[in-house]
Amino acid sequence: MSSEGLILFFLVGLAMVGGGIIISTILAPSSKNAVKEETYECGIPTEGVSWVQFKVGYYLFAILFLIFDVETIFMVPWAVVMKEMGMAAFIEILIFLIIVITGLIYAWKKKALIWD
Secondary structure: OOHHHHHHHHHHHHHHHHHHHHHHHHHOOOOOOHHHHOOOOOOOOOOOOOOOOOOHHHHHHHHHHHHHHHHHHHHHHHHHHHHHHOHHHHHHHHHHHHHHHHHHHHHHHOOOOOOO
16 A cells, blocks of 8 residues: 555545544534433432542453453464464464463452452
8 A cells, every 4th residue: 555545544534533523513412401410320319429439440450351351352363273374373372372471470469350
């Protein structure tokens, strides 16, 4: 792909995203009232402050889940073509697994996997 084609591709993508945002801002109905500003919780009026700060551990746990989920997604296509690719594919997946297992051990030692 030439550099002109790449620039055109980028500009068209940018125009589509920007155009979608602008059109939705112009055409979307909007109304402001007190009921719309309330936090919705199963139809029951909220009690107390609606903005509760969650512990960082929950976010860390979620990020670790995503990392290991992506690892699994990467390993499925590798397993399908491993026989055709030979020893090079096997060595690559071993390196990948060593990196991922090192990350798991690090998270374990930092007690990031403990759900309090």
